[in-house]
Each structure stands twice: as structure tokens, then as C-alpha cells.
Amino acid sequence: MIKKILNNKNFLYISRLILGVIFIFASFDKIIDPKSFSSVIDNFHVTPVLLNNLAALFIPWLELVVGICLIRGVFINGASFIASSLLLFFIFILVQAIIRGINLDCGCFDLNNATLDESELKINMLRRIFEDILFLGLAIFVNIGYNDK
Amino acid sequence: MKINIKKIYIIVAISLCFSLLRYVFLEENYPLLKKSKLESLDVNLNNEEKYSLESMIASINSPTLINIDLAKLLFDNSLATFIDARDVESFVEKHILNSINIPYESIEDINNDNDLSFSFSLKDNFFEEIIIENNKAFYLGIKDNKSFIANSNLGSTNDLKHTTFLIYCSGEGCSLSEDLGFYLNEQLGFDKIFIYERGIPEWIKLGYPVE
Numbered sequence: 548m549i550k551k552i553l554n555n556k557n558f559l560y561i562s563r564l565i566l567g568v569i570f571i572f573a574s575f576d577k578i579i580d581p582k583s584f585s586s587v588i589d590n591f592h593v594t595p596v597l598l599n600n601l602a603a604l605f606i607p608w609l610e611l612v613v614g615i616c617l618i619r620g621v622f623i624n625g626a627s628f629i630a631s632s633l634l635l636f637f638i639f640i641l642v643q644a645i646i647r648g649i650n651l652d653c654g655c656f657d658l659n660n661a662t663l664d665e666s667e668l669k670i671n672m673l674r675r676i677f678e679d680i681l682f683l684g685l686a687i688f689v690n691i692g693y694n695d696k
Numbered sequence: 697m698k699i700n701i702k703k704i705y706i707i708v709a710i711s712l713c714f715s716l717l718r719y720v721f722l723e724e725n726y727p728l729l730k731k732s733k734l735e736s737l738d739v740n741l742n743n744e745e746k747y748s749l750e751s752m753i754a755s756i757n758s759p760t761l762i763n764i765d766l767a768k769l770l771f772d773n774s775l776a777t778f779i780d781a782r783d784v785e786s787f788v789e790k791h792i793l794n795s796i797n798i799p800y801e802s803i804e805d806i807n808n809d810n811d812l813s814f815s816f817s818l819k820d821n822f823f824e825e826i827i828i829e830n831n832k833a834f835y836l837g838i839k840d841n842k843s844f845i846a847n848s849n850l851g852s853t854n855d856l857k858h859t860t861f862l863i864y865c866s867g868e869g870c871s872l873s874e875d876l877g878f879y880l881n882e883q884l885g886f887d888k889i890f891i892y893e894r895g896i897p898e899w900i901k902l903g904y905p906v907e
Binding site: 578581582585586589590591592596597598599600601604605608609611612613616622624625626628629631644687690691693694 | 697698699700702703704706707708710711712714715718719722724726727728729730868869870871875
């Protein structure tokens with residue numbers, strides 16, 4: 548059954564496109580405003596502050612390049628591996644934020660979150676974790692399903 | 697998982713090149729290595745040590761991180777103006793007693809309307825009445841070479857009593873207080889600034905005065 552799904556070219560193709568579009572879409576805001584993204588990274592309290600500006604400059608471009616590779620169908624194994632690593636990292640930082648009770652509602656994480664109360668925020672973060680796990684599944688699926696020439 | 701190291705290197709290298717290009721074309725000041733600007737001050741004082749508290753304040757010249765004990769001492773001894781850096785809705789809902797609301801998000805609008813940096817650079821006596829989103833006004837300016845922020849009009853000597861500021865927002869994970877602190881320090885020249893990082897959640901939890 549799993550082998551059948553893995554061998555389904557259409558399903559693989561659609562998964563690759565979905566993942567590519569998501570990565571490209573996610574990168575735009577961060578590329579335009581790296582300073583705000585750096586503040587977002589600060590708020591998670593997981594990486595050294597010293598490196599956050601560098602990360603905020605580099606990660607969005609990595610997402611964009613990975614997204615383009617996935618859509619264009621080049622370097623698929625490499626791109627999907629990086630996508631999986633990034634998603635694992637995102638899941639980790641979201642989970643630790645919830646466990647440590649870090650309040651990300653300060654108008655600097657996501658302006659749309661500014662009016663949410665604490666329980667809504669938590670649900671919002673859990674939803675993001677769930678989405679990331681789903682995308683991680685897609686990325687692994689794409690990685691296994693394709694063979695770079 | 698299939699790991700193609702060569703392809704990963706290529707993707708990373710391309711991303712690095714674009715990041716570098718983006719950095720070159722960034723208009724704003726964006727240091728590659730971010731300085732952890734806040735110095736932490738961890739002191740245990742009691743109310744009797746007001747004198748040492750004042751001398752400690754005198755030694756501060758950049759935004760400094762403080763804990764709840766020192767924040768409460770500053771509050772009890774009326775040694776600082778408390779500034780809430782959150783948005784107006786959060787401030788109206790609940791804030792530390794007698795604090796002033798300066799939402800960091802509105803700073804750009806305030807600056808565009810009043811050109812505060814320029815006024816402050818003149819180091820001349822002036823004050824601006826600032827009203828944010830129909831919220832209570834506050835006053836900001838310089839008198840006798842001292843920068844001040846006050847929540848009532850000039851004229852009363854109380855307005856100039858505080859040239860020390862404590863900025864807070866919604867606790868750990870919120871950087872608005874730090875951002876506002878560094879804005880006031882770097883752009884407007886305020887030097888006695890404390891950042892109370894744990895902010896309003898801890899203050900409320902301990903049952904300290906709010907309104």
C-alpha cells in the first residue's frame with residue numbers, strides 16, 4: 548500500500564508542488580523585513596542572540612531556493628532534505644516555546660495575533676506545529692519518492 | 697532519507713549568495729552579528745537602601761535589564777516613570793498603576809508626525825503632547841537639558857521628577873520593551889532606562905498594583 552502511494556507519480560508531483568509553494572510563500576515577508584524576523588527568532592529564546600540577524604538573513608533565502616528547487620524539480624533530494632531539517636527545527640522551537648510557556652503575543656511575532664488571548668494563541672501554535680508535522684511528512688515522502696540524477 | 701551532500705551544498709551556497717546580495721541592498725542599519733545589548737542588573741535591595749538605589753540609577757547609561765524586586769523598589773520609591781510598550785488595547789485592559797502607554801508599534805507614526813529625533817538633537821527646551829489612538833496623552837521633551845516623559849502637562853514640578861524610566865511589556869518572549877528602550881536611548885538620548893523583562897504577567901501574579 549505504502550509502496551503503491553510512494554510510486555504514484557501524480558501524488559509525488561503534487562506533494563512536491565505544495566511543499567514548494569509553501570516554502571516560497573513563507574519566505575517573502577521574511578526576505579522583505581529581516582529585522583522583524585530577527586526579533587521573532589529572539590522571542591523564541593533558543594538561538595544565541597549574536598547569530599539571530601545572520602539567521603534572519605539566510606533562512607528566508609534558503610526557504611525560497613528550496614521552494615524553487617522543489618517546484619522546478621531540480622536537486623529534489625537535497626531540497627527536500629533541507630526542507631525536512633528546517634521543518635524539524637521549526638517544530639522543535641514551537642514545542643519548546645509552548646513547554647516553557649513563552650508568550651509570543653507581543654505584536655512582534657505575528658501582527659494578526661495581537662488581539663488573541665492566551666488560549667487562542669496556544670491553539671494557534673498547536674495548529675502551526677500540526678501543519679509543520681504534516682509538511683515534514685510531505686518533505687520526507689518527496690525525498691524518498693525521488694531520485695536525483 | 698536520501699542525502700545528497702553535493703546538492704545540499706549547492707542550495708546552501710546559492711542561498712548564501714542571495715542573502716549577501718540582500719544584505720548589500722538593505723537600507724536600514726542591520727548588523728550581521730547582533731549584539732546582546734542588554735546588561736543584566738541583579739541587585740537585592742530593600743526600602744531602606746534608597747540612597748544606594750539612587751546612586752545605582754546614576755551609574756546607568758544604557759538600557760539595563762532588571763528583576764521584579766528592583767522594579768518594585770523603583771515603584772515603591774517613585775524613582776521611575778513606568779512605561780508600557782504594548783498596544784493600546786492591552787494597556788487599557790490592565791497596566792501597572794500610573795504607567796504611561798507608548799506602544800512601540802506607534803513609534804514610527806509619532807516620529808513622522810513630530811520629528812522627535814530632530815527636536816531632541818537640538819537639546820533645547822521643548823515639549824510635545826503625544827496622543828496615540830485616542831488614548832490618554834503623554835508629554836515628551838527636554839527641560840534644562842533633561843529629557844523627560846510625563847503623563848501630565850508641564851508646569852508641575854512632579855513632571856520632571858522622573859528622568860528614569862522603567863519599560864515593560866507582556867513578559868518573556870516580548871521584545872517591545874527592549875525595542876522601545878533602545879529607541880529612547882539611541883534615538884532620543886534617554887540614558888536611565890530599565891527593562892523589566894518579565895513584565896505585566898509577573899507583576900499581576902504577585903498581586904502588585906495595577907489599574
